[in-house]
Each structure stands twice: as C-alpha cells, then as structure tokens.
Amino acid sequence: xxxxxxxxxxxxxxxxxxxxxxxxxxxxxxxxxxxxxxxxxxxxxxxxxxxxxxxxxxxxxxxxxxxxxxxxxxxxxxxxxxxxxxxxxxxxxxxxxxxxxxxxxxxxxxxxxxxxxxxxxxxxxxxxxxxxxxxxxxxxxxxxxxxxxxxxxxxxxxxxxxxxxxxxxxxxxxxxxxxxxxxxxxxxxxxxxxxxxxxxxxxxxxxxxxxxxxxxxxxxxxxxxxxxxxxxxxxxxxxxxx
Amino acid sequence: xxxxxxxxxxxxxxxxxxxxxxxxxxxxxxxxxxxxxxxxxxxxxxxxxxxxxxxxxxxxxxxxxxxxxxxxxxxxxxxxxxxxxxxxxxxxxxxxxxxxxxxxxxxxxxxxxxxxxxxxxxxxxxxxxxxxxxxxxxxxxxxxxxxxxxxxxxxxxxxxxxxxxxxxxxxxxxxxxxxxxxxxxxxxxxxxxxxxxxxxxxxxxxxxxxxxxxxxxx
Numbered sequence: 001x002x003x004x005x006x007x008x009x010x011x012x013x014x015x016x017x018x019x020x021x022x023x024x025x026x027x028x029x030x031x032x033x034x035x036x037x038x039x040x041x042x043x044x045x046x047x048x049x050x051x052x053x054x055x056x057x058x059x060x061x062x063x064x065x066x067x068x069x070x071x072x073x074x075x076x077x078x079x080x081x082x083x084x085x086x087x088x089x090x091x092x093x094x095x096x097x098x099x100x101x102x103x104x105x106x107x108x109x110x111x112x113x114x115x116x117x118x119x120x121x122x123x124x125x126x127x128x129x130x131x132x133x134x135x136x137x138x139x140x141x142x143x144x145x146x147x148x149x150x151x152x153x154x155x156x157x158x159x160x161x162x163x164x165x166x167x168x169x170x171x172x173x174x175x176x177x178x179x180x181x182x183x184x185x186x187x188x189x190x191x192x193x194x195x196x197x198x199x200x201x202x203x204x205x206x207x208x209x210x211x212x213x214x215x216x217x218x219x220x221x222x223x224x225x226x227x228x229x230x231x232x233x234x235x236x237x238x239x240x241x242x
Numbered sequence: 243x244x245x246x247x248x249x250x251x252x253x254x255x256x257x258x259x260x261x262x263x264x265x266x267x268x269x270x271x272x273x274x275x276x277x278x279x280x281x282x283x284x285x286x287x288x289x290x291x292x293x294x295x296x297x298x299x300x301x302x303x304x305x306x307x308x309x310x311x312x313x314x315x316x317x318x319x320x321x322x323x324x325x326x327x328x329x330x331x332x333x334x335x336x337x338x339x340x341x342x343x344x345x346x347x348x349x350x351x352x353x354x355x356x357x358x359x360x361x362x363x364x365x366x367x368x369x370x371x372x373x374x375x376x377x378x379x380x381x382x383x384x385x386x387x388x389x390x391x392x393x394x395x396x397x398x399x400x401x402x403x404x405x406x407x408x409x410x411x412x413x414x415x416x417x418x419x420x421x422x423x424x425x426x427x428x429x430x431x432x433x434x435x436x437x438x439x440x441x442x443x444x445x446x447x448x449x450x451x452x453x454x455x456x457x458x459x460x
Contacts, residue, residue, distance in 0.1 A: 135407040142403055146394050155457040156390055160404065163386065163450050167408045170439065174411040177435070178418060 007084035009227045016220045024217040030210030038203035054112045056204060060211035062105035065133065068098025068215060072140075073165050076158035086223065088154035089230075091161065092144055093222030097215060099137035106130055125175040132171045136164045150230065243327060243335050250339035253312075264301040264344045265351055271297040272355040283360045290359035291369055291420035297355075298348045298373055299380060299409055305344050306384040307401055309336050310392040310455075319392075323459050329452040337378075337385040337448070345377035361424060368423020372436060376416035379440040382447045383408045389451040393458040411439050 006012050038056035075091035078084060109127065110120045121127065143160055147153035275293050279285060313319040322332050352373050353366045361369065387405035391397030415436035422429045 132407055132410055135403075139400075139404040139407060142400055143390065146391075146397070146400050152393075152457050152460065156454055159450055159454050159457075160390060163447070164408070166446075167411065170411040171407075171414075174414040174435075177432070178414045 004082070004084070007082070007086050009086055009231075012086050013224055013227060016224060020217060020220050020224075023213050023220065027210055027213035027217050030206050030213060034203050034206030034210050038200070038207060042200055042203060051112055051115055052200070054108050055200065056207045058105060058108040058112065059204060060208045061101045061108065062130070063208060064211050064215050065098055065101040065105050065130065067212075068094050068101060069133065069136070069165070069168070071219075072098065072161055076161040079154055080158050080162075085154075086227065088158065089226040090219060090223045091158070092154075093226055094215075094219050095137055095141050095144070097218045097222070099134060099141065101211075101215070102130060102134045102137060106134065123179050125172075125179060128175045128179070129168075129172045132175075133168060136168055140164065243331055246322070246327070246332065246335050247339055250336065251342060254339065254343040264305045265347045267304050268297050268301040268348055268351060269355065271300060272358055275359065287360045287362050287424070290356060290361040291365060291424050292417045293359060294352050294356060294361070294369060295373070295376075295413060295417040295420060298352060298377065299413060301348055302344055302377065302380045302384060303402055303405060303409075305340070306388045306405065307391070307398050309340050309385055309388040311388075311397075314392050314458075319455075320459060323455070329455055330448045333385060333389065333451045333455065334382075334448045337382045337451075340385060341378050341381040345381050349373045349377055362426075364426050365420060365424030368429050368433075369420045372416045372419040372423070372429075372433060375433065375437050375440055376412050379412045379436075379443040380409065382443050382451075383412070386447045386451040386454065389454040389458065392455065412436065412443075415439060 006015060035056055039053050042053070044050045044052065072091040072094050075087045075094070079088040079091065106127070109130075113122070114120050140157060140160060143157050144153055147156060272293065275289075276286060279289070310319060313322070323329055325332075349370065353361075353370050356366060356369060384405055387401050387408070390404060391401045394400065415432045419429045419432040419436055422432060
C-alpha cells in the first residue's frame with residue numbers, strides 16, 4: 001500500500017468520491033462558523049473599526065493563493081518524474097482555484113485599503129508580487145488551453161510551472177528591493193510575538209482551515225471532472241473509429 | 243555550432259524585416275512617449291531610463307516568435323534536433339543569434355535615443371551597461387518562451403503573456419540601475435543583482451528550453 005496507488009484514476013475517483021462530501025461539508029462548516037464568529041462575535045479594532053474583519057477573508061485567501069501554486073509545483077514535479085496523469089490533471093485543476101484566491105486576496109485588500117490607507121492600490125512589494133503571481137496563473141492556464149495534445153500540454157505547463165516558480169520567487173524579492181512597503185508584516189507566524197490579538201486569532205484559524213478544506217474539495221472535484229472529461233473524449237473517439 | 247550561428251545571422255540580415263524591425267520599433271516607442279506625457283525636459287529626464295528599458299524590452303519581445311517559428315515550419319528544427327549537437331547547445335546558439343541581431347543593436351541605439359528623452363548626463367554609461375548586461379537575459383528568457391509556444395497556431399499573443407511576467411526581475415534591476423545612474427546614486431547593488439539574474443538565466447534556461455522543444459517536436 002503506497003501513496004502512488006491513488007495515481008490510478010479509477011482508484012482516485014473511488015476514494016475521492018467517498019472523501020469529497022466529508023471535506024466539502026467540513027469546509028462549509030468551518031467557513032460558516034469562522035466567518036459568523038469573526039464577523040459578529042469579535043470586537044471592533046480600536047483603530048481600524050469594523051474593517052478589521054475583512055482579515056477573515058483576506059488572510060486565508062492570500063495564504064491559499066500561494067499554497068495553490070506550491071501544490072501545482074509539487075504536482076508538476078510528480079508528473080515530470082513519475083508521469084502520473086492524475087497529478088498533471090490535479091495541477092491543471094488547481095490553477096483556476098488559485099487564480100480566484102489571488103483575485104479574492106487582491107480585491108479584499110483593495111476594499112480594506114481604501115478606507116485605511118486612503119487608496120485602492122499601492123505599488124507595495126506584497127501587492128505587486130501578488131499581481132505578478134496572478135499573471136503567472138493567467139499564463140499557466142492560457143498555455144493549458146492553447147495546446148491540443150493532452151500529454152504535451154501537461155509537459156509544457158509543468159516546465160512552465162517549474163521555471164515560473166523560480167521567477168515568481170525572484171520577483172518577490174526584486175519588488176522588495178524596488179519599492180518600500182505599505183503593507184503590514186505577517187498577521188500570523190509561528191513565533192507568537194507578532195500575531196494578531198487572541199480574540200481575532202481563533203476565528204481566523206477556523207477560517208484558514210475552512211479555506212484549506214475548500215481548496216482541497218474544489219481540486220478533488222475539478223480533477224474528477226477532468227478525468228471524466230478525458231474518459232468521455234476517449235470513448236467518443238473510439239466510437240467514431242468503430 | 244559556429245555554422246548554425248552564421249546561418250542564423252545571415253538569415254536574419256538577408257531575409258529582411260527581422261533585423262531592423264526591433265530597432266525601428268524601439269525608435270517609434272521612444273518618439274511616441276513625449277507626445278503622450280508632454281515635452282517638459284524635467285519630466286522626460288525623470289522617466290527616461292524606465293522608458294528606454296521598457297522600449298528595449300518590448301522591441302525584444304516583438305522578434306521572439308521568429309526564433310523558432312520559421313525553422314519549425316520548414317522542418318529545419320527537426321533536422322537540428324537529430325543533429326549530433328545537443329539540443330541545449332542549439333537553443334543557446336539560437337538565443338545568442340537573437341541577442342546579436344536584436345539585443346546588441348538596441349543596446350547600441352539606447353544612448354542615442356536617450357538624447358530624445360533628455361536623459362541626464364551621468365545616466366548614459368549606466369544605461370548602456372545595464373542594457374548590455376540585461377538584454378542577454380531577455381533573449382534567453384524569450385527563447386524559452388518561444389520554445390514553449392513553437393507548435394501553436396496564434397502563439398504570438400500567448401508568448402507575450404508567458405514571457406512578460408518572467409521579464410519582471412530583469413526589468414526591475416535593469417531600470418533601477420539605469421535610474422540610479424542617471425540620478426548620480428551608487429549603482430553597484432542593482433547592477434550586480436541584474437548580472438546575477440542574467441547569469442542564472444543563461445546557465446539554466448537553455449536546459450528548460452531544450453526540454454520544452456523536445457516535447458514540442460515529439
């Protein structure tokens with residue numbers, strides 16, 4: 001029994017079919033609990049007022065925007081090394097979800113920034129690197145769409161993902177060098193000193209868990225769809241031959 | 243390898259269009275900017291290094307799809323791939339030819355175009371140097387992009403979408419070096435970082451581009 005057995009599409013679909021409702025339900029549960037808790041049962045910040053509550057969408061979305069790219073990177077590596085089709089399809093499935101998370105993070109950030117910083121947008125290193133990340137997502141998805149042969153598309157997008165990761169990281173530090181920041185430091189970190197206050201902390205953790213589960217559920221669902229779509233194309237092609 | 247380089251250079255010069263086109267584009271962009279932002283010397287000299295860098299970058303982008311497209315269509319690329327030369331070497335030579343035909347003229351023309359944008363005096367050597375260091379990175383990154391889109395119909399627009407985000411670090415460091423040079427500030431840090439980006443791209447991307455080409459030619 002090894003992890004690679006789930007690389008078999010049939011087994012993948014069988015297992016995820018069983019897991020998906022649980023993950024989706026717990027994602028929904030976490031999000032409802034976390035957001036309701038965060039929006040209605042935490043006090044307003046003494047300086048930011050109620051706008052602080054956008055943190056429950058902004059931070060988890062930003063976290064998942066980066067983690068989705070990381071997951072695509074790992075899936076691409078698995079495809080390049082071991083050539084499991086499910087892995088390539090999972091990377092493909094994750095891209096639009098990650099792009100959406102990036103947009104959510106950018107949009108909530110702009111909505112928060114308007115009253116707080118007095119501007120919708122600033123060329124701050126964090127904001128800029130997220131915009132660049134979004135461009136990488138766009139290019140990645142466009143390349144998937146553009147290539148007709150599935151295997152070639154998987155190969156090319158995997159290499160683009162690997163090269164893009166290096167350049168995305170490089171851009172992250174380049175923009176740091178290029179402009180001074182307006183964005184505050186990390187809201188969460190493992191050394192407890194600079195975390196947000198405890199009242200905001202717990203609902204935020206629940207929301208992050210909700211976003212992670214939501215991401216997993218969406219990727220499972222989309223990967224299943226991709227597998228079934230490919231199977232359908234194969235059946236159609238076979239019938240046309242017959 | 244040398245034969246391939248001479249062939250590519252000769253094709254670029256004799257086949258017409260490709261050689262001067264990037265340069266003409268660079269000129270047009272530079273001439274259009276003052277119409278857009280106004281002719282005040284102070285404003286122009288403030289944005290001159292950035293505009294020249296962006297112009298050079300776009301001119302570079304314009305000629306990228308020529309790197310492999312023609313050879314792919316007439317089958318030369320298949321022949322090259324089966325040649326005893328490793329594909330990585332072919333890609334590197336192609337990138338070098340692209341740099342000589344596109345990057346080098348841009349580097350040489352940039353100081354002259356700086357006059358149009360009233361670039362401050364101390365900026366000229368640094369603009370020249372930063373472009374000289376940065377344009378090889380633009381060429382080799384672009385070669386990777388061209389290899390990604392070589393088999394595609396209407397790959398040109400997709401090529402820009404893929405390549406432009408990859409150009410961000412080069413542009414940041416290059417334009418920063420030119421800007422600091424024009425303002426009389428120390429330029430070592432951005433220039434060294436730019437050289438780092440260039441060296442890294444030159445060392446690694448031919449391998450990625452060759453891997454991509456193998457897939458496209460399969």
